[in-house]
Amino acid sequence: MAEAFAAKPGALPVLRGRHDLPEISGRISAIVLDGRLPRYFWAAFFSCFVFVLIFLYSITYLISVGVGAYGINVPVVWGTMIGNFVWWIGIGHAGTLISAVLLLLRQPWRASINRFAEAMTLFAVAMAGLFPILHLGRPWFFYWLLPLPNTHMHWPQWRSPLVWDFAAIATYASVSLMFWYMGLLPDLAVLRDRAKSRPAQLFYGILAIGWRGSAFHWARYQTVYFLMAALATPLVVSVHSIVSLDFTFAIPPGFHSTIFPPYFVAGALLSGFAMVLTIAIPLRWAFSVQDLITLRHMDNAAKLMIAAGMIVIYGYASEAFFAWYSGEIYERTMMWQRAFGPYAPLFWAMLACNGAVLQLLWFRRVRLNMPGLFAIALIINVGMWIERYVIVVTGPSRDYLPSSWGEQSLRWLDFGILFGSIGTFLALVFLFIRILPAITIFEVEELAEERGSAG
Amino acid sequence: MRLYGVIAAFADPEALTEAVRTMRARGYRRMDAFSPFHVRGLAEMLGMRKTRLPWAILGGAVAGAVFVYRLILYSVEIDYPLNVGGRPLHSWPAFLVIAFEAAILGAALAAFFGGLAANRLPEYYHPVFNATSFTYARGGKFYLLVEAADPKFRKGVTKGQLTRLGAETVEEVEA
Known part of the structure; x- marks a missing residue:
């Protein structure tokens, strides 16, 4: 970790070294145009692709056999599908936070990581969107959630959080896509002009829709981009709040709690930043862009993780405290059973990952140690998945009538779909890195120019 | 060949801003500037009204x-x-x-x-792409385009003025 020791405390630069503009755009676009990929890129892609196939097989099996094929059973009728859904949508939120909130706060360090963080958002939302549909049992009727004119004259139940959820996720996916494309536009023009082969020129030329960097265009672009960021910020909070309302509107003990919206949003940011680091650490190493995605980025992301993580820990404490303080025997029993019942190992694993391991990030040495930080990010990803699963499962398993208590078990299909979705997500990230610039060229150029390091 | 205008390339945003200011002061109105990233204040200087x-x-x-x-x-x-x-x-x-x-x-x-x-995008054709000096490919150039339709436009005079403002290249643009 020579990199870490070279950096003085409090003086981590956003960009390291001197850069001139042709060098920045040349290096970033070479990854895409010349296919300058690290040695194991395609091997890594194809190992992810195996999981894409497993995902497709598992989905096919689930649809043809029915939802009983994975571990759900009465009374626990919400299983890993809902857990996966909440986990994936949460991962997406860090991308929006980096691209929108940090833009509004004018944090210069967002510039080199916002592009792939937004791509991560899109792919995570794409994964998340599948799970509620797969959970429906008859997925081919999912369009009944839409207010479409139809002959059987039904309307969606507007008062149901499940319908709100559908509206929120659909809005979130659309807004994220538009925001992402808007940010890509100037970079697509760079790729169009740098492309040597005719197919690449056509491909990026069509996508760039005639962008020429006119001063008038930039002025309107700036207005629109900032306003879209300002729209995405309340949106991201509302989306995960609505996801949490899926739980709190139901009455099982452990679901029916007002702490859920802020607690879920904080959990989303924690898992999202863990995923940003999980992607950024190998990315900067594999493509040797340590001078563009610097230790400052890693350090700041780790600090945001600990900020979000402490709110999550407060959420855990608040849940336990109000279960006891409510005086309700059902709430108290559920909490006790969560900690010492059949799901106790998962509960304590969750606390170990998100509570104990997280505390290591208070130390600067840990934040600047890339293998260590990568390991912590992975552990927190796992911990957040366990958290979602614990929340989904423990409430219904200890319902109001002890006679109807019951557990669910995980089957191969749960794992096939979970690991399949992770593989699909990573395969999409690999394709994205191959096809589009993973680092925002024009914003890094602007940053280099502002820092006076342009030659 | 019908002339669309004259395009000058500058090395940095400061030179471009200075060129825009000078050319506006000389009475040119139909101009456009191009940059790889947003240069603050440039559009206002070029006479853009507040966007609605x-x-x-x-x-x-x-x-x-x-x-x-x-x-x-x-x-x-x-x-x-x-x-x-x-x-x-x-x-x-x-x-x-x-x-x-x-x-x-x-x-x-x-x-x-x-x-x-x-912004009138997507746009299939724009004359500025006819200029060989206009490209993102070499990265980091800042351009000022003076349209031939500008009442003050005189080909030789305008080109000379742009060169004296420190332009690296000055090129005629076909319509």
């Missing part, structure tokens, strides 16, 4: 929310009223959630498509 896009975006938000709220009201009060234990049909707190999401979606659609339309 924020109003369009607000309009999109209001339209989205009103449309969805009316749709819900139509469905619960007129098309399929369902009396559940005498609870009010118009249960507005529950309806606000989707109306909020619709406001965001309407505003984002207005921002995205309104922004593109205001």
Whole structure:
């Protein structure tokens, strides 16, 4: 970790070294145009692709056999599908936070990581969107959630959080896509002009829709981009709040709690930043862009993780405290059973990952140690998945009538779909890195120019 | 060859800004500048009026929310009223959630498509691409284009003025 020791405390630069503009755009676009990929890129892609196939097989099996094929059973009728859904949508939120909130706060360090963080958002939302549909049992009727004119004259139940959820996720996916494309536009023009082969020129030329960097265009672009960021910020909070309302509107003990919206949003940011680091650490190493995605980025992301993580820990404490303080025997029993019942190992694993391991990030040495930080990010990803699963499962398993208590078990299909979705997500990230610039060229150029390091 | 204008390339944003200021002072009005990233204040200097896009975006938000709220009201009060234990049909707190999401979606659609339309994108053809010196490929150049349609435009004089402002290259652009 020579990199870490070279950096003085409090003086981590956003960009390291001197850069001139042709060098920045040349290096970033070479990854895409010349296919300058690290040695194991395609091997890594194809190992992810195996999981894409497993995902497709598992989905096919689930649809043809029915939802009983994975571990759900009465009374626990919400299983890993809902857990996966909440986990994936949460991962997406860090991308929006980096691209929108940090833009509004004018944090210069967002510039080199916002592009792939937004791509991560899109792919995570794409994964998340599948799970509620797969959970429906008859997925081919999912369009009944839409207010479409139809002959059987039904309307969606507007008062149901499940319908709100559908509206929120659909809005979130659309807004994220538009925001992402808007940010890509100037970079697509760079790729169009740098492309040597005719197919690449056509491909990026069509996508760039005639962008020429006119001063008038930039002025309107700036207005629109900032306003879209300002729209995405309340949106991201509302989306995960609505996801949490899926739980709190139901009455099982452990679901029916007002702490859920802020607690879920904080959990989303924690898992999202863990995923940003999980992607950024190998990315900067594999493509040797340590001078563009610097230790400052890693350090700041780790600090945001600990900020979000402490709110999550407060959420855990608040849940336990109000279960006891409510005086309700059902709430108290559920909490006790969560900690010492059949799901106790998962509960304590969750606390170990998100509570104990997280505390290591208070130390600067840990934040600047890339293998260590990568390991912590992975552990927190796992911990957040366990958290979602614990929340989904423990409430219904200890319902109001002890006679109807019951557990669910995980089957191969749960794992096939979970690991399949992770593989699909990573395969999409690999394709994205191959096809589009993973680092925002024009914003890094602007940053280099502002820092006076342009030659 | 019909002349569209003259394009000059500058090395950095300061030189471009200075060139725009000088050329405006000399009375040129039909000019455009091109840069790899946003140069603050350049568009205002070129005589761009304040954009009305924020109003369009607000309009999109209001339209989205009103449309969805009316749709819900139509469905619960007129098309399929369902009396559940005498609870009010118009249960507005529950309806606000989707109306909020619709406001965001309407505003984002207005921002995205309104922004593109205001910039007249997608655009299939623009003369500036005919200039061989105009490209993003070499990275980091800042261009000033003076249109031939400008009343002050004299080919030789304008080219000389741009060269004296420190332009690296000055090129005629075909229409």
